Amino acid sequence: MLEVKGLTKRFGGNLAVDNVSFRVDRPMMIGIIGRSGAGKSTFLRMMNRLTEASEGVLAFEGRNVLPLAGKAKREWQSTCAMIFQQFNLVPRMDVVSNVLHGTLGRRSTLATMFNLYPESDIHQAIDILDRLGIAQHAEKRAEALSGGQQQRVAIARALMQDPKVILADEPIASLDPMNAQTVMEALRRIHDEDGRMVIANLHTLDTARRYCDRIIGMRDGRVVFDGTPAQLTTGVARDIYGAGADFSEAATSTEIRDHHDIEAAEIRNAEVAI
Ligand SMILES: Nc1ncnc2c1ncn2[C@@H]1O[C@H](COP(=O)(O)OP(=O)(O)OP(=O)(O)O)[C@@H](O)[C@H]1O
Numbered sequence: 001m002l003e004v005k006g007l008t009k010r011f012g013g014n015l016a017v018d019n020v021s022f023r024v025d026r027p028m029m030i031g032i033i034g035r036s037g038a039g040k041s042t043f044l045r046m047m048n049r050l051t052e053a054s055e056g057v058l059a060f061e062g063r064n065v066l067p068l069a070g071k072a073k074r075e076w077q078s079t080c081a082m083i084f085q086q087f088n089l090v091p092r093m094d095v096v097s098n099v100l101h102g103t104l105g106r107r108s109t110l111a112t113m114f115n116l117y118p119e120s121d122i123h124q125a126i127d128i129l130d131r132l133g134i135a136q137h138a139e140k141r142a143e144a145l146s147g148g149q150q151q152r153v154a155i156a157r158a159l160m161q162d163p164k165v166i167l168a169d170e171p172i173a174s175l176d177p178m179n180a181q182t183v184m185e186a187l188r189r190i191h192d193e194d195g196r197m198v199i200a201n202l203h204t205l206d207t208a209r210r211y212c213d214r215i216i217g218m219r220d221g222r223v224v225f226d227g228t229p230a231q232l233t234t235g236v237a238r239d240i241y242g243a244g245a246d247f248s249e250a251a252t253s254t255e256i257r258d259h260h261d262i263e264a265a266e267i268r269n270a271e272v273a274i
C-alpha cells in the first residue's frame, strides 16, 4: 500500500532524513518516535509534498507520488490530509466553516469568497462533528473551544477531504492528558471504523505503545527501529532516544497514572459545566 525507498532530505549539508525505507501492506496506525531533530516532521512533510525530497521513492498504491505536479499533486495532498500540533484553524471563524474549509480543493474561488457551501457539505460537516462528539459547538468560534476540541475540529476538517491517509505531526503535544486521550481515541476510531491509514509523530512512548499497531523509531534521520509496541522495550527506546542509563520512560510519558488525576479533572469539568 505504501512503499518508501531510499527517501532522503538534505538541508544544505545536513541530512534531515537519511535513506529511509519501509513498507506498509495494509492501513495501519503507525507512530513515529524519536528525539527532537530526528527527522519526523520532515518525513511527514515530504509525504504530503510540503517539502521536496532530495532523493528516493514514496509510492502509494503502486504510484510514486514524489514527481507529481499541478492537479495530480493537489489531489495527492488531499488524499493524505495533514493535522498539526497547533491545529491551524481560523480562530475567529465558526467551527462549521472551519470544517468546510476541508472542501476547498473541490470548490471555485468565487464560492469560497462568498462562503457558499452546498447544503450537502454542511450536513456532512455536522455529521463528522457529531461523530467526534463536538456537534454541539458547531456554531461557536473555533477560539472558544478547548485545545482538545479544536484538534477534533482539525480532524473533522481533514475528514471532509475523505483522505486515505491522515498524517498527524505531534497532534497532542499541546494538550493536557485528558484532551490528549480524547484526540488519540478519535484518531484510533477513524482508523478502525473507516480503514484509513494514520501516521502520527508522537513525542511520548506510552502514547505510541497504547494506540499504534506499528512504531517506527528515528534517530539522526535514520530508521533505527520498526516493530510492534511489544518489541519496543525500554532498552530499544533508550537507543532510539540516544539516552544514557538514566533514561526514564516517565520523562516521555503523558499517561494518566491513577484515578486521582481523573477524578480531579472530572471535578474541574463539572465546575465548568455549573
Ligand atoms: N526548513 C528547514 N531548513 C533547514 N533545516 C531544517 C528545516 N527543517 C528541518 N530542518 C532540520 O532537519 C532536521 C530534522 O528536523 P525535523 O523538524 O524533521 O525533526 P523532528 O524529528 O520533527 O523534531 P521535533 O521533535 O523537534 O519536531 C533538524 O536538524 C532540523 O534542524
Ligand SMILES: [Mg+2]
Residues within 6 Å of the ligand: 040, 041, 042, 169, 201
Ligand atoms: Mg517535528
